[in-house]
Amino acid sequence: MLARKNYGGRDLQQIVFYLARAANGVIGADGDLPWRLPADLKRFKALTMGKPMVMGRKTFESFPAPLPGRRHIVLTRDKNWQAEGAEVAHDVDAALALAGPGEVAVIGG
Template identity: 65%
Template sequence: MSRPEITLVVARAANGVIGRGGKLPWHIPEDLRHFKEVTMGTPMIMGRKTFESLPGLLPGRRHVVLTRDAEWQADGAVVAATPDEALARAAADYVSVIGGAEIFALFEPHAAAVELTEVHARIEGDTVMPPFDPARWHEALRVDRPAEGGRPAFSFVRLERR
């Protein structure tokens, strides 16, 4: 089987924050629905900490966990030790890479697209990721959402590799 098409799925604040204490540092229900929509039916590759931050197994998606810990296992998770092994174990034409920062960095050079939620606020957090390089990525789609109900404004952005 050839290498699957890889899409990174990430929400990122204006200052690069993607997490705090192993969780998302904001609660945007529309972003959660968007995440479900773009990942449904695809295997999701993630790091161990991202897997452990989930509320449980997400229905309709295979959970492939990339970890250095050869002893680690969890019910419902497919464990992989390397990015190539994770892709092979995903066993699909399309995969979603959902984090964390180290996992995004490993797969970004091979990704075809990014489903990015830009959170238009500077948020405190302990996990950051750099912006996507405009020399390698172009914006194919943008849907802006205003701030409301105490939640920051945000945009759904689809980036495609140049």
């Protein structure tokens, strides 16, 4: 976990990276998880619920719809890209600024 504190000392931002990988190191296959483990998905939901999630465009587009109860902050270089349910950022600093203080979940591959 990486913590980032603003210079005023008031707000703390915790950046948490969520990672799942197969024993062979694979984290995804063709825009999807290479496994289906209900307990894993339930834990991911519990850990990220109510928190802003920062992800890349391809990760966001791999979802059938935005995940309920979470903000979706999407990093992309495409200045024209937009999608329903996505807050767009064009660099990491902008994404973290959008997320605000508190825990920020970084997801995707």
